[in-house]
Amino acid sequence: MDHNNVTTAFELPNKKIVSNLGLTKGIIVRSRSIVGSIGGSLQTIFGGNISLFTELCDKTRNEAYELMITHATEKGANAIIGVRFDATELMQGVTEVLCYGTAVKVQ
Numbered sequence: 159m160d161h162n163n164v165t166t167a168f169e170l171p172n173k174k175i176v177s178n179l180g181l182t183k184g185i186i187v188r189s190r191s192i193v194g195s196i197g198g199s200l201q202t203i204f205g206g207n208i209s210l211f212t213e214l215c216d217k218t219r220n221e222a223y224e225l226m227i228t229h230a231t232e233k234g235a236n237a238i239i240g241v242r243f244d245a246t247e248l249m250q251g252v253t254e255v256l257c258y259g260t261a262v263k264v265q
Contacts, residue, residue, distance in 0.1 A: 159227050163237035163264065170237055173264040179233045182261040184225025188218045189252045215255075219243060222257035235261035 163170060222243070230238050241259035248254055 159231050159236055159238075161227075164227065164241055164259070165237075165239055166241050168239050170239065170264055173237065175237075175239070175262045176265050177263040179230070179235050179261040179263065181258060182226050182230035182233060182235065182238055183256060183258040184222040184227070184229060185254060185256050186218050186222045186225070187248065187252065187254045188214070218253075218255045219257065222255045226257040226259065230259075230261035233261045235263060237262050237264045 163173070169175070226238065226241070238259040238261055241257065244256045244258070246254045246256075
């Protein structure tokens with residue numbers, strides 16, 4: 159799928175939605191390693207961007223995004239509209255990241 163056909167909007171410019179294939183999603187459940195937790199904790203002492211956690215969050219969101227695209231492609235979609243992210247802490251140090259949208263076919 160062309161990543162230009164993935165949007166948070168509910169339409170794609172110059173494209174006509176010809177079929178709505180329903181919800182598409184990608185879910186990742188990730189825990190911090192002990193090394194990452196200690197490193198991140200040390201970074202909080204100095205303040206500012208906690209790069210270890212930023213990198214972990216970015217990687218996790220990207221993985222959820224790619225899983226969502228794979229799921230949509232398996233449904234026969236060539237575009238995704240209304241894309242959103244959600245995150246839920248399942249237990250201390252364990253977080254679910256969900257990327258979801260509506261799989262569609264466009265012309």
